[in-house]
Amino acid sequence: MLWMCLCVIVFLPISTRCSTGPFHVVGPGHVLHAVAGEDLVLPCTLKPSISAEGMTVEWFRLNYHTAKPLVHLYKDYRAQNDNQIQSYKGRTSLFQDDLKNGNVSLKLSQVQLSDEGDYKCYIQSEIYDDDNLVRVIIRGIGQAPLLSLEDNADDRINLVCESGAWKPKPSIDWLDHEGRILNAEPPEELSDAQGFTVKRQLTIHKNDTKRFVCRVSQMDSRIDTKVTKEAMVQIPSKKKYNFMVSA
Known part of the structure; x- marks a missing residue:
């Protein structure tokens, strides 16, 4: 009797969200200084440089006076800032085209004196998460007398x-x-x-x-x-x- 063996190879899609193993969130390693009215980038990257496109990227304030000190939230491939601190409305963004390279830095436009403080960059995949702290000092150079x-x-x-x-x-x-x-x-x-x-x-x-x-x-x-x-x-x-x- 002739036996025949039929092998079936099934290719299963691999989610980029599930394939991400341990990573580290790396900040600037020093205090950031800016003058009121300038734009400021808060550096934050993933190491190794894996894609963050399918992850949750959350920037929030530490020791802030509101219960939910959200500065910027990226989730499900889009910004979701309905619960953002009011003073940050329209002033925050990520480098969307560079998320695939692990760049999760926050751009803060037209910084205000009230922006001074500690920020946490929190990144979460389906199997791992990590965060880093960024400290910001804002200087006000005043008006001519x-x-x-x-x-x-x-x-x-x-x-x-x-x-x-x-x-x-x-x-x-x-x-x-x-x-x-x-x-x-x-x-x-x-x-x-x-x-x-x-x-x-x-x-x-x-x-x-x-x-x-x-x-x-x-x-x-x-x-x-x-x-x-x-x-x-x-x-x-x-x-x-x-x-x-x-x-």
């Missing part, structure tokens, strides 16, 4: 200098035409979500026909960088004042 003045009844003039949107808090000084710091009123300070606003008044005699400079300086020890902005007023013999601003 705004000068105003008013005449006093006792033959004096009040010069007022004000500048806002700074972080960290700057110093503010009045200087004479030779660059010497003058004895002005104590500075006033206000802090809100837009940063620090500083204001300072200098009182002079009406016959002081000289140049006066308001200088606002910020020293950020976190990155060892100093920024200075100045505004100048020229007091003439006649009541016609000249203002100049330099950044």
Whole structure:
């Protein structure tokens, strides 16, 4: 009797989601610094460089004041940001074309001072997950000083200098035409979500026909960088004042 053996080979589709073994989520390894108004990329990649297209990519804030601090969620091959923190609406995105290479970095557009903090990049496949921490520091470089003045009844003039949107808090000084710091009123300070606003008044005699400079300086020890902005007023013999601003 002749026996025949029939072999059937069945090819089963292999899901890229199931085929992903252990991986590591790698962050930048250092604190990220940005200036308010800039765009910022929070680097995050998979090692080895496997595709993240079929995975869940979740970016969220740590130690945030809301119960669900979602910054960006990619799941089932698309962004799903219905529960995103309101202040991030329309400002977050992934590098969609580079997900296949394991790039799960987050692009944050037009950063705000409130964006400063710790972020977690959490990646999950069907069989494995990992995360990494990214710390972000946002600096506010404020506005050019705004000068105003008013005449006093006792033959004096009040010069007022004000500048806002700074972080960290700057110093503010009045200087004479030779660059010497003058004895002005104590500075006033206000802090809100837009940063620090500083204001300072200098009182002079009406016959002081000289140049006066308001200088606002910020020293950020976190990155060892100093920024200075100045505004100048020229007091003439006649009541016609000249203002100049330099950044």
